[in-house]
Amino acid sequence: MPNRIVSSIQNIGHRVIESVWRLGVASRFFILVLLKSGTSLRRFNLVIRELYFTGVLSLIIIVVSGLFVGMVLGLQGYETLQKYGSESAVGTLVALSLVRELGPVVAALLFASRAGSAITAEIGLMKATEQLAAMGMMAVDPIARVVAPRFWAGVISMPFLAAIFSVMGVFGGYLVTVVFIGVDEGSFWSQMQSAVDFRFDILNGFIKSCFFGVAVTAIAVFEGYDAPPTAEGVSGATTRTVVTSSLVILGLDFILTAFMFRGVS
Amino acid sequence: MTAETLIEVNDLNFSYGARAILKGIQMSMPRGQVVAIMGGSGSGKTTLLKLIGGTIQPTSGYVKFAGEVVHELNRDALFKLRRKMGMLFQFGALFTDLSVFDNVAFQMREHTNLPESMIRDLVLMKLHAVGLRGAHHLMPNELSGGMARRVALARSIALDPMLIMYDEPFTGLDPISLSVIGNLIRRLTDALGMTSIVVTHDVQESLKIVDYVYFIADGVIAAEGTPKEVRESIAPFVHQFVHGEEDGPVPFHYPAQTYKKDLNLEDNFA
Amino acid sequence: MQRTTMDLWVGLFVVTGIIALMILSLKVGNLNVYNPSHSYVITGNFENIGGLKVRAPVKGAGVVVGRVTDIQFSTQTYDAIVTMSLDSRFTFPKDTFASILTSGLLGEQYIGLAAGGDDVMLKDGDKVMKTNSAMVLEELIGRFLFDKAAKDDSL
Numbered sequence: 001m002p003n004r005i006v007s008s009i010q011n012i013g014h015r016v017i018e019s020v021w022r023l024g025v026a027s028r029f030f031i032l033v034l035l036k037s038g039t040s041l042r043r044f045n046l047v048i049r050e051l052y053f054t055g056v057l058s059l060i061i062i063v064v065s066g067l068f069v070g071m072v073l074g075l076q077g078y079e080t081l082q083k084y085g086s087e088s089a090v091g092t093l094v095a096l097s098l099v100r101e102l103g104p105v106v107a108a109l110l111f112a113s114r115a116g117s118a119i120t121a122e123i124g125l126m127k128a129t130e131q132l133a134a135m136g137m138m139a140v141d142p143i144a145r146v147v148a149p150r151f152w153a154g155v156i157s158m159p160f161l162a163a164i165f166s167v168m169g170v171f172g173g174y175l176v177t178v179v180f181i182g183v184d185e186g187s188f189w190s191q192m193q194s195a196v197d198f199r200f201d202i203l204n205g206f207i208k209s210c211f212f213g214v215a216v217t218a219i220a221v222f223e224g225y226d227a228p229p230t231a232e233g234v235s236g237a238t239t240r241t242v243v244t245s246s247l248v249i250l251g252l253d254f255i256l257t258a259f260m261f262r263g264v265s
Numbered sequence: 266m267t268a269e270t271l272i273e274v275n276d277l278n279f280s281y282g283a284r285a286i287l288k289g290i291q292m293s294m295p296r297g298q299v300v301a302i303m304g305g306s307g308s309g310k311t312t313l314l315k316l317i318g319g320t321i322q323p324t325s326g327y328v329k330f331a332g333e334v335v336h337e338l339n340r341d342a343l344f345k346l347r348r349k350m351g352m353l354f355q356f357g358a359l360f361t362d363l364s365v366f367d368n369v370a371f372q373m374r375e376h377t378n379l380p381e382s383m384i385r386d387l388v389l390m391k392l393h394a395v396g397l398r399g400a401h402h403l404m405p406n407e408l409s410g411g412m413a414r415r416v417a418l419a420r421s422i423a424l425d426p427m428l429i430m431y432d433e434p435f436t437g438l439d440p441i442s443l444s445v446i447g448n449l450i451r452r453l454t455d456a457l458g459m460t461s462i463v464v465t466h467d468v469q470e471s472l473k474i475v476d477y478v479y480f481i482a483d484g485v486i487a488a489e490g491t492p493k494e495v496r497e498s499i500a501p502f503v504h505q506f507v508h509g510e511e512d513g514p515v516p517f518h519y520p521a522q523t524y525k526k527d528l529n530l531e532d533n534f535a
Numbered sequence: 536m537q538r539t540t541m542d543l544w545v546g547l548f549v550v551t552g553i554i555a556l557m558i559l560s561l562k563v564g565n566l567n568v569y570n571p572s573h574s575y576v577i578t579g580n581f582e583n584i585g586g587l588k589v590r591a592p593v594k595g596a597g598v599v600v601g602r603v604t605d606i607q608f609s610t611q612t613y614d615a616i617v618t619m620s621l622d623s624r625f626t627f628p629k630d631t632f633a634s635i636l637t638s639g640l641l642g643e644q645y646i647g648l649a650a651g652g653d654d655v656m657l658k659d660g661d662k663v664m665k666t667n668s669a670m671v672l673e674e675l676i677g678r679f680l681f682d683k684a685a686k687d688d689s690l
Contacts, residue, residue, distance in 0.1 A: 160552025
C-alpha cells in the first residue's frame with residue numbers, strides 16, 4: 001500500500017512542521033511577555049497576589065514531599081552505606097543528592113503539576129469565558145495584566161520552593177538516620193558540611209531551579225493563552241502543560257548538569 | 266435627534282481564509298441611537314462587532330469611529346480609541362477572581378489616577394444605575410445570569426464611553442431579566458447620551474427598544490429600517506425572521522440531494 | 536496601600552524561602568568555613584597527585600582551611616602544579632609541608648598542611664617548596680614486595 005505509506009509520511013511531516021510552528025509562536029509569546037513585564041514590575045501588588053497562588057499554595061506539597069524524599073534517601077543510603085561501614089557519610093549522600101539534583105528537579109516537577117496546571121487552567125478559562133477579550137476591549141493588555149504577573153510570580157517562587165524542598169529533605173534524612181537509627185549526629189553534619197560546596201553545589205542547584213521556574217511558568221502561561229476556548233481545549237492544555245514541562249525539566253536538567261559539573265569529580 | 270454620525274461602515278469585507286463572512290457591508294449609525302443588528306446564528310454579527318472594536322482587521326473596506334479609521338490605528342491609538350467604547354459580552358465576561366465592586370472599578374484603576382474614595386463613589390453610582398448597589402461585595406460566581414450581565418453593563422459604562430456594543434445581551438435570560446436588560450439599554454443610552462449597538466436574534470424584545478434595525482444574512486445586509494417599518498415589512502426574509510416562521514427564504518432543510526436519492530429509492534429502478 | 540492577609544502569607548513564604556537558602560548555605564554547605572572573597576592562593580608541585588581532584592579540601596591539622604582550585608601538568612618539570620585557595624584567616628609559615636593524604640582507607644584525597652617553623656608567612660601567589668606525593672597503591676605494594684625480597688635475600 002504505497003498510498004498509506006505516503007500518507008503516513010505526510011502525517012509525520014505535518015506533525016513536525018506543526019510543532020516547529022508552535023515552538024515559534026511560543027518563543028514570540030515569551031518575548032512578548034518579557035517586553036510587557038513593565039506593568040507587573042511597576043505594580044508589584046499584581047505579582048504578590050499571584051505569588052500567593054503559585055508559591056504559598058504550593059508550600060504544603062513541597063514541604064511534605066521534601067520530608068518524605070529525604071527520609072527515603074536517608075533510609076536507603078543508610079542500608080547501602082552501612083555495608084561498607086561508612087554510615088556516617090549518609091548526611092553527605094542525602095545533602096548532595098538533594099541540593100544538586102532532587103531538590104530542584106522534584107520541586108520543579110511538583111510545581112509544574114500543582115501551580116503550572118493551575119496557571120494554565122486559569123488563563124485558559126479566562127480566555128474561554130471571554131474575560132481576556134473583555135480586558136482587551138477595555139484597552140488593557142491581557143499579556144501585561146494577566147500573563148506577566150503570573151509568569152514573574154512563578155519565576156520568583158521556584159527557587160524558594162526548591163530550597164525549602166532541599167532543607168526539608170535534609171531534615172527528613174536527619175530524622176531517619178540520626179534520630180531513629182542512631183547515626184552519630186556530629187559526623188552526620190560534619191561530613192555533609194565538608195562535602196557540600198557552596199559555589200558548586202548550592203549555587204548551581206539554585207541556578208537550576210531558576211531555569212526550571214522560567215521554563216515551567218513560560219510553558220504554563222503559553223498553553224493557557226493558546227488554549228482553544230472550550231472546555232476540552234482548556235483541559236487538554238492543562239495536561240499538555242504538565243507533560244511538556246516535566247519533559248523540559250528533565251531534559252534541561254541534563255543539559256545544565258553537563259555544563260555545571262563537566263570535568264569536575 | 267442629531268444626525269451626526271458616530272460610526273460609518275463602508276463597503277466592509279471580511280473573510281476567514283477563502284470563506285467570506287461579511288460582504289460589502291454599508292452602515293451608518295448616528296449618535297444617541299440604539300441600533301440593532303439582527304440575523305441568524307453564524308451570519309457574521311459578532312464579527313462585525315470585532316471589526317468595530319478593532320480586534321480583527323477587515324479584508325477590505327473600513328470602519329470609521331468618531332472620524333478615525335479603526336484598522337489604520339497603531340496599537341496605542343487603538344487602545345486610546347477603545348477607552349471610548351464599551352462592550353458587553355454574551356455572558357458578561359466578568360473577571361471571576363475579582364468582586365463585583367472590583368470588576369466595575371477595574372477600568373478606573375487601570376486608566377485613571379482617581380483616589381480610592383472617588384472610585385468608590387463612582388462604582389456605587391454605576392452599580393446603582395443597574396440596581397445592584399447592594400451586591401457590590403459579591404463574587405461573580407454568586408450572581409445569577411441576569412445580575413452578572415447587569416454588573417457587566419455597569420462595568421462597561423464605568424468610564425462613560427461614547428459607544429457600547431452588546432453581544433447577544435438577551436441570551437439565556439428569564440423574561441423578567443430580559444426586559445430589565447432591555448430597558449436598561451434604552452435608559453442608559455438616553456441618560457448618558459451614548460450610542461448602542463445591540464447584536465441579537467431576539468426580535469420581539471429588541472424591536473421594543475431600538476431606533477433602527479439592520480438584518481444581516483449570509484454576510485450582506487438583507488434589510489434595514491425602523492422597528493415600525495420592519496414590523497410591517499413584506500420582504501420575505503424579514504417577515505420570516507420577525508415572525509419566526511420555520512420555512513421561508515431561510516430553508517428548514519440543509520441543502521442536500523433529493524430525499525428519494527438519499528434513501529436509494531431511485532437507483533433501484535434505474 | 537491596603538494590607539491583606541494574602542500579603543502576610545506571601546511575606547511568610549518569602550521569609551521561609553530565604554531562611555531555607557540560608558540554612559542550605561550555612562548549615563548544609565558550611566559557607567562560613569570557606570569564603571572565596573577572603574582568600575589567598577598558593578601553589579605546590581607534586582610528583583604524583585594520585586586521585587586528587589579540583590575542589591578537594593585543604594586541611595591543617597584536620598581542619599578545612601581551603602580548597603584545591605586548579606590542577607595543571609607542567610611540561611617543564613613533568614610534575615603536577617596544584618593551586619590551592621586558602622582562607623585568609625589561616626596563615627602558614629613559608630616552610631610548610633604539603634602532602635596528599637587519604638581520609639580513611641577508601642575515602643577522598645585531600646591536601647594536608649603541616650606547619651613549619653619559619654618566621655616568614657606564605658603570601659598570595661607563593662609556592663610551597665616541600666611537598667609529599669600521594670600514596671599510590673601499586674607503588675606501595677611494589678615497595679613492600681621489594682623490601683620483603685631484600686629481607687629474604689639477606690637471610
